[in-house]
């Protein structure tokens with residue numbers, strides 16, 4: 001990259017309130033390990049149904065119970081998308097709910113520690129019946145079917161008042177944490193608002209208190225815009241934690257992801273597909289994660305003017321180390337304005 | 350592990366105030382990727398000096414400038430430990446210091462964003478002149494030499510009043526982020542207090558406000574203690590983020606790591622060596638990180654009653670995914686009381 005000699009910079013944005021170090025010099029360091037984590041996403045080589053894969057059409061009986069399926073309107077297979085229970089769930093529907101966090105106190109009386117039963121739900125969204133078809137291989141309307149399955153599932157989850165937050169996320173490729181190669185995403189519903197989400201809300205609230213506006217409605221587009229659709233924009237965030245990190249943000253204020261309607265879902269499907277194809281072309285099919293950052297459930301309306309949902313897409317190009325684990329501050333060798341310029345110019349045929 | 354069927358639990362401690370999900374069921378999930386990240390730390394196979402390795406004795410000229418060295422008292426080599434500048438630093442000494450965070454405002458006036466020059470320092474501590482010698486291969490006194498080199502370097506860094514925080518960390522093995530296999534650690538000095546450290550301080554302060562005591566002086570030892578030495582204990586933390594995560598905590602209140610004296614350094618050297626050997630025996634030489642969590646520099650004395658330094662050691666046994674990235678909440682399949690029991694019983698000959 002031409003900006004190799006640019007001085008390092010420390011940045012923080014008004015949304016996550018988290019420092020990052022942008023340091024192009026870091027990209028030049030050598031490695032003496034022979035086998036670096038693969039930069040290719042290690043997607044399963046052979047196509048067609050995989051006898052061993054429980055997510056393939058025909059192997060539905062190998063899966064945990066189905067929650068719902070979206071039917072195929074033509075032939076080929078019975079379903080387009082299935083939402084199923086995770087067979088190895090992190091949280092369980094079968095745990096007793098406690099309405100309040102209980103203070104956990106040992107005989108020796110340690111205050112400040114909290115422990116509560118692992119109540120919640122953990123689902124898998126199978127994005128296609130076909131093993132070799134990945135999310136960006138679908139049409140915008142096909143991606144929309146997946147996006148609307150998230151919405152429908154969140155609406156079902158919302159009904160339970162003990163659930164306070166829902167995290168939708170996708171792992172693609174072994175170095176992005178995936179254990180299954182068949183295209184899928186996950187939905188985890190929690191009885192608490194997790195730390196990163198509450199930190200984000202605090203930061204967005206502070207911005208709102210100071211300016212009277214929503215920080216994501218105000219987001220800087222100038223040199224950071226990548227693409228636009230009717231209802232969404234894609235940008236490289238000002239304080240990107242990872243090289244080529246990309247956010248897809250609704251143009252108009254919207255607090256909860258599940259406010260998405262069918263029209264907007266197709267528009268978003270197109271922009272998500274375009275973004276994933278650009279990252280794949282530019283970065284040689286990298287492993288990646290995406291996360292939908294929404295607002296807590298069961299919120300009071302006073303929270304809504306400052307919360308605004310978005311999708312964060314992160315290609316996984318390297319392994320983090322002790323500095324990031326210790327400080328929560330990421331070292332990113334690529335300035336977001338450079339990443340935005342590169343991604344703006346990628347031609348998708 | 351015998352506790353596979355235990356119900357999941359959500360926990361939070363009084364130090365980091367961060368939720369974790371403990372979920373033994375997760376450890377049973379299969380993977381259909383052929384090449385999982387290696388669990389072995391991929392340490393360089395051959396021993397002796399490596400012609401290519403700039404950290405080996407004899408190759409000092411391939412390194413960035415030396416800051417200081419600790420001399421060898423017998424023969425063998427000129428030095429035991431070298432502290433050098435990082436050749437590809439994340440932050441630079443040569444950037445102009447700004448005394449205050451400047452608000453970063455584009456022409457379009459985005460408030461809340463902060464950008465400051467990447468002033469700071471980034472050093473490498475070479476822990477041995479010999480390529481094949483890793484930190485736990487050294488004697489307790491040998492480990493102490495490394496620990497005292499950290500102390501000395503922090504004392505030098507402290508003199509500059511623009512430096513607000515110092516992160517000492519070690520990456521061992523490619524899957525723990527290391528790019529160099531020769532045993533080393535790093536010291537990064539920052540002009541800001543990073544997010545994780547300020548969140549920890551807020552949480553420890555709250556505990557102190559509520560109880561009048563320091564949360565780490567009060568730390569729960571009951572089922573979580575692993576080992577003890579004269580001045581330190583090792584424990585599995587109540588809200589462990591990773592399987593077999595271990596903390597080494599000074600028994601007596603101490604805010605800053607660099608308060609360590611020579612006696613305590615040898616004692617700590619012994620316990621750190623023991624801990625690393627136990628993790629290596631139990632988990633088959635895993636990649637790992639350790640981080641020294643200290644207190645901000647240039648602090649007022651009112652902060653000191655509630656801050657207490659410790660070392661966090663994390664074996665890297667799996668790759669995190671979108672859930673952890675999105676929420677900051679980690680899913681850990683091993684209950685810390687089980688990890689503590691196992692580590693207590695590992696025999697080191």
Ligand SMILES: Nc1ncnc2c1ncn2[C@@H]1O[C@H](COP(=O)(O)OP(=O)(O)O[C@H]2O[C@H](CO)[C@@H](O)[C@H](O)[C@H]2O)[C@@H](O)[C@H]1O
Nearest residue numbers: 054063064086087088171177178179180668669670671672
């Ligand atoms: N027959 C079956 N029926 C139903 N479900 C089945 C199934 N077989 C497998 N599953 C589930 O399918 C999911 C596949 O998920 P991913 O490949 O995205 O990553 P995984 O959750 O394993 O872990 C990654 O993501 C999580 C969350 O971010 C991290 O904790 C972890 O470290 C990282 O590797 C697994 O959760 C698994 O339990």
Ligand SMILES: Nc1ncnc2c1ncn2[C@@H]1O[C@H](COP(=O)(O)OP(=O)(O)O[C@H]2O[C@H](CO)[C@@H](O)[C@H](O)[C@H]2O)[C@@H](O)[C@H]1O
Nearest residue numbers: 319320321322323403412413435436437520526527528529
């Ligand atoms: N000849 C030379 N002289 C002086 N220094 C030299 C040198 N050759 C190499 N170096 C430096 O030596 C260091 C070795 O460090 P590590 O192996 O612990 O991991 P690294 O910092 O590369 O990245 C890991 O740790 C950082 C911080 O956690 C993460 O950002 C990153 O993703 C992860 O891979 C590098 O920082 C490198 O710049």
